[in-house]
Amino acid sequence: MAETKIEPKMEPKSVAEAKSAEAKPADIKAAKPKAPAAPAAELDLPVAMRDIAEKSVAQAKEAYEKIKSAAEETTDMIEDTYVTASKGISDFNVKALEAMRANINASFDFTRAVMQVKTLSQAVELTSSHIRKQFEALIDQTRELTELAQKIAADTAEPVKAGVEKVVKPAA
16 A cells, blocks of 8 residues: 655745745845935035045145156156266267277387387387387376266266255255
8 A cells, every 4th residue: 555645734824924935035135124314414524624635635636746746857867867978988988999099000100110120229219219109198098088087977967966956955
């Protein structure tokens, strides 16, 4: 014989209970009572706080503009310094190469002259004359290169000096 299973009989639910049981979690959240909306007057900030906030924003904008301006000026100063230094170094290198070329040409001229010497006294005289001329040339070349290096240093430092003076004078 087959056994029959008897399930307990459930009590019928009321219509409200049935709807509540079928409700989804999203429906439950939607069904929660909402807080009453605050009147618009209560959400407005007091006038004093609004003024403080507006002043703070204005001060922040002003500080940003000052920082931006200072950064642009600093960038310009660095660019000017770099351009001046680059041009100065280029000029210095050209002058040094000219001096080197003159010294090499003098050495070749001396070598040619020594090859044509017939006596020891002519060789001594030629050598002493060459050494004296080269020493004088070296002094002149050193003086010119030193003056040029000093000019380059002064010209390169000028934009930095002007920038520092511009910052220091308003602070004083």
